[in-house]
Amino acid sequence: xxxxxxxxxxxxxxxxxxxxxxxxxxxxxxxxxxxxxxxxxxxxxxxxxxxxxxxxxxxxxxxxxxxxxxxxxxxxxxxxxxxxxxxxxxxxxxxxxxxxxxxxxxxxxxxxxxxxxxxxxxxxxxxxxxxxxxxxxxxxxxxxxxxxxxxxxxxxxxxxxxxxxxxxxxxxxxxxxxxxxxxxxxxxxxxxxxxxxxxxxxxxxxxxxxxxxxxxxxxxxxxxxxxxxxxxxxxxxxxxxxxxxxxxxxxxxxxxxxxxxxxxxxxxxxxxxxxxxxxxxxxxxxxxxxxxxxxxxxxxxxxxxxxxxxxxxxxxxxxxxxxxxxxxxxxxxxxxxxxxxxxxxxxxxxxxxxxxxxxxxxxxxxxxxxxxxxxxxxxxxxxxxxxxxxxxxxx
Amino acid sequence: xxxxxxxxxxxxxxxxxxxxxxxxxxxxxxxxxxxxxxxxxxxxxxxxxxxxxxxxxxxxxxxxxxxxxxxxxxxxxxxxx
Amino acid sequence: xxxxxxxxxxxxxxxxxxxxxxxxxxxxxxxxxxxxxxxxxxxxxxxxxxxxxxxxxxxxxxxxxxxxxxxxxxxxxxxxxxxxxxxxxxxxxxxxxxxxxxxxxxxxxxxxxxxxxxxxxxxxxxxxxxxxxxxxxxxxxxxxxxxxxxxxxxxxxxxxxxxxxxxxxxxxxxxxxxxxxxxxxxxxxxxxxxxxxxxxxxxxxxxxxxxxxxxxxxxxxxxxxxxxxxxxxxxxxxxxxxxxxxxxxxxxxxxxxxxxxxxxxxxxxxxxxxxxxxxxxxxxxxxxxxxxxxxxxxxxxxxxx
Ligand SMILES: Cc1ncc(C[n+]2csc(CCOP(=O)(O)OP(=O)(O)O)c2C)c(N)n1
Ligand code: SF4
Ligand SMILES: [Mg+2]
Numbered sequence: 001x002x003x004x005x006x007x008x009x010x011x012x013x014x015x016x017x018x019x020x021x022x023x024x025x026x027x028x029x030x031x032x033x034x035x036x037x038x039x040x041x042x043x044x045x046x047x048x049x050x051x052x053x054x055x056x057x058x059x060x061x062x063x064x065x066x067x068x069x070x071x072x073x074x075x076x077x078x079x080x081x082x083x084x085x086x087x088x089x090x091x092x093x094x095x096x097x098x099x100x101x102x103x104x105x106x107x108x109x110x111x112x113x114x115x116x117x118x119x120x121x122x123x124x125x126x127x128x129x130x131x132x133x134x135x136x137x138x139x140x141x142x143x144x145x146x147x148x149x150x151x152x153x154x155x156x157x158x159x160x161x162x163x164x165x166x167x168x169x170x171x172x173x174x175x176x177x178x179x180x181x182x183x184x185x186x187x188x189x190x191x192x193x194x195x196x197x198x199x200x201x202x203x204x205x206x207x208x209x210x211x212x213x214x215x216x217x218x219x220x221x222x223x224x225x226x227x228x229x230x231x232x233x234x235x236x237x238x239x240x241x242x243x244x245x246x247x248x249x250x251x252x253x254x255x256x257x258x259x260x261x262x263x264x265x266x267x268x269x270x271x272x273x274x275x276x277x278x279x280x281x282x283x284x285x286x287x288x289x290x291x292x293x294x295x296x297x298x299x300x301x302x303x304x305x306x307x308x309x310x311x312x313x314x315x316x317x318x319x320x321x322x323x324x325x326x327x328x329x330x331x332x333x334x335x336x337x338x339x340x341x342x343x344x345x346x347x348x349x350x351x352x353x354x355x356x357x358x359x360x361x362x363x364x365x366x367x368x369x370x371x372x373x374x375x376x377x378x379x380x381x382x383x384x385x386x387x388x389x390x391x392x393x394x395x
Numbered sequence: 396x397x398x399x400x401x402x403x404x405x406x407x408x409x410x411x412x413x414x415x416x417x418x419x420x421x422x423x424x425x426x427x428x429x430x431x432x433x434x435x436x437x438x439x440x441x442x443x444x445x446x447x448x449x450x451x452x453x454x455x456x457x458x459x460x461x462x463x464x465x466x467x468x469x470x471x472x473x474x475x476x
Numbered sequence: 477x478x479x480x481x482x483x484x485x486x487x488x489x490x491x492x493x494x495x496x497x498x499x500x501x502x503x504x505x506x507x508x509x510x511x512x513x514x515x516x517x518x519x520x521x522x523x524x525x526x527x528x529x530x531x532x533x534x535x536x537x538x539x540x541x542x543x544x545x546x547x548x549x550x551x552x553x554x555x556x557x558x559x560x561x562x563x564x565x566x567x568x569x570x571x572x573x574x575x576x577x578x579x580x581x582x583x584x585x586x587x588x589x590x591x592x593x594x595x596x597x598x599x600x601x602x603x604x605x606x607x608x609x610x611x612x613x614x615x616x617x618x619x620x621x622x623x624x625x626x627x628x629x630x631x632x633x634x635x636x637x638x639x640x641x642x643x644x645x646x647x648x649x650x651x652x653x654x655x656x657x658x659x660x661x662x663x664x665x666x667x668x669x670x671x672x673x674x675x676x677x678x679x680x681x682x683x684x685x686x687x688x689x690x691x692x693x694x695x696x697x698x699x700x701x702x703x704x705x706x707x708x709x710x711x712x713x714x715x716x717x718x719x720x721x722x723x724x725x726x727x728x729x730x731x732x733x734x735x736x737x738x739x740x741x742x743x744x745x746x747x748x749x750x751x752x753x754x755x756x757x758x759x760x761x762x763x764x765x766x767x768x769x770x771x772x773x774x775x776x777x778x779x780x781x
Contacts, residue, residue, distance in 0.1 A: 021561045022558055049561070050558075050561055052557055052592070054588055058544075058546065059553075059584075059585050062544060063550040063553045063557070066541055066554035068554075068558075069397075070562075071558060072558035074554075074558075089544055158396070195396075200513070200516070203534065203538050204400060204534060204539055205401075205540040206397055206539075206542065207399075207542040208528060208531045208542060209525065209526055210530065210531045211530050214398075218398055399532075400529070404491035404529045404533045406491065406529070408491070432481065433699045435497060435499070435698070436490045436491075436501060437486050437489070437490050437505060441480075452490035454495075455496060456496035456497035456695040457496075457497070457694070458696050462700075470696070
């Protein structure tokens, strides 16, 4: 069924197509229409699931974890303050090896209050053990919900997955979206059937106390699982492509990178704008490519290293900032490139915080700048793009 | 996988913690099962109604001795039994 | 074989790592005797998160999932939903948390679970402090008690604030069943648990759970103290069944000093302090009896509004 829908509805239709069995969620702008839609699906009987109207995001995640341990496919959605309130239980979810899928509508953190697009909330969860998929379009949101379940639930992974859609830019903007046939989805994504679950007649304790002699071993296994997810993501995407005819470029979605001399690295909806800018500049004979971080966890280290061998400059756009360091995409990318003998010039551009538009013009300026600094081969400080002064001296 | 515990806690020989030991005078025992009822560790087995202390697990708390209405359980030093 | 007054079947193995004389061990033991095998339990951070032992040790004959300290109410809602989806409606879901995990950090999630009428039994084992972290005060620590964060010194003697009335809090949610139980009265305990098992909605059990190290007492006194709590009426046994309160054991009305004097945590109290406590207990018990005699419906217990 091809229809026009927002990113939030794409999430909801994704969870419905995946036949999520337990949904626990708490409202927050701009996520609300996801849970409203799902509540509607459940109450009308279109989706056979339990909807738990929890009293907080912390409880939403805690309920999902226990439901998942009991053997249910679970879904939740949140944003910014809700996501950061969950921080403790996000770690619990990965430690419990619960393949929960969650949409985070990525939004700025207060203060200053802002309900608009910003990746701070998502980036701050990078150490929680969740896979993180940044989406560029509403279609990708829906498709990634389905793929994420399949990756998360595979026996070699068993880790939760976060689908990230940018506040308002995707969440509230309508685009044509193809809702896949249910029968095809059911074949692609069979019922969740975990090896172990909380079960009468099997008296076991899930998540018990471990001494220092074995704690590391359990963490090591989780690390291995996250590493396995790299292959699994590619395999699942290939299977998805064969079934539904769409794919998104694996962990690092490269666009016009073959002959590029410089590339722009960006995640989320700004990648769409970057594509246009890259096209326009190539028209003008500027050899520039786009590398979209589709996953931040696992981080596409190999892909970035291979790309870095071919270019002389990389512009990394971060829609968040790690105070005392730099943008997280930038620092992680630099870390990945460290083993290379020869490295391109890498510069960090902080842009689009709190919902500020990342326009084609901004991206073109960034590309011009990276060409310039990479020619000069200079060391560079992170640049806060088009940051202004405030007209209150005491601010 | 998350750590999933599947082995009965009888693997923990908590009897090693004990410093005093409940000594049962079987003659005096009225077979009321009160000691069994109040044992926090389910470490008392009733054999024909008479308590048998499971040595591997009795932590020596002394509740059985305190609760026995016939006063037939005495807490003695570990060595003295 | 003599006849036992509570079910003989054990659902807890020996070898739990609770302290000698731990009341919380008995709370679990009696609870499972009442509920039986078709039970799943969620336990947050508390002494009981440690008591099953180090991996791979498990001391219960029923499945158990651990959850975050403040999350028990949410966890039981999740388990219930998942079991319902599997058609396992007859399984009893239990949230089993300490007093701190219930009346303090976990109160929000519990309130949520009660309001959304999660079909589960929530048990608060009340040792009246944060014991697992080393005897710090909680909202359930009674007035007058010593804890490590209510130290007894010249300026300020002990905990100056009264214990939160968790039964009143839960009653205000209009839940179908709430009861107090004590490990000193296992028959009453098991009976109430059975009753709780057979109603739907969120049922609440408040279990007094003496803690020898935390209460600064001889471990052999656990049952004696638990019984004295009822006999002195500092911890009356009652239930609120469909909004109607009934006292299930009146207790002998012994002076509270008998209860307090067994515990080092009250050792600093003066006779005046004890008299004050006695006054409060008498007034509270009188009110409880008056309400029980009226047999009237709790204003919170309504079917709709
Ligand atoms: C979020 C969080 N804060 C603090 C703790 C530390 N903590 C673990 S158990 C505990 C005390 C538990 O007290 P209670 O619920 O009364 O159970 P008890 O240990 O007394 O049985 C605390 C403070 C924690 N695990 N999680
Ligand atoms: S500290 Fe108290 S409640 Fe905790 S295990 Fe020991 S006796 Fe039991
Ligand atoms: Mg406590």
